[in-house]
Amino acid sequence: MNEDRISGNWKQFKGKVKEQWGKLTDDDMDVAEGKRDQLVGRIQERYGYGKEQAEKELKDWEDSNHYKW
Structure with missing residues (x-):
């Protein structure tokens, strides 16, 4: 997933990141x-x-998770 797609789906993506790294x-x-x-x-x-x-x-x-920046 490139940076533009990550930015476009940031709300969904950040939820997944916070599941992995709960201290964030x-x-x-x-x-x-x-x-x-x-x-x-x-x-x-x-x-x-x-x-x-x-x-x-x-x-x-x-x-x-098949994410690419």
């Missing part, structure tokens, strides 16, 4: 708003992950 707040999701790099940063911040770990978790989640 609505404010976190508003900041990310369809931007993958911002979402990775928020996952890092909330979970205390390094960038590589946050990237890997997001990629694994995208692959398992």
Whole structure:
């Protein structure tokens, strides 16, 4: 799924993201708003992950849910 499609379906997408990463707040999701790099940063911040770990978790989640940016 490309960034334009993610942005267009953001409400649905952010619900799925928050199911996976429950520590993310609505404010976190508003900041990310369809931007993958911002979402990775928020996952890092909330979970205390390094960038590589946050990237890997997001990629694994995208692959398992058939999402592509």
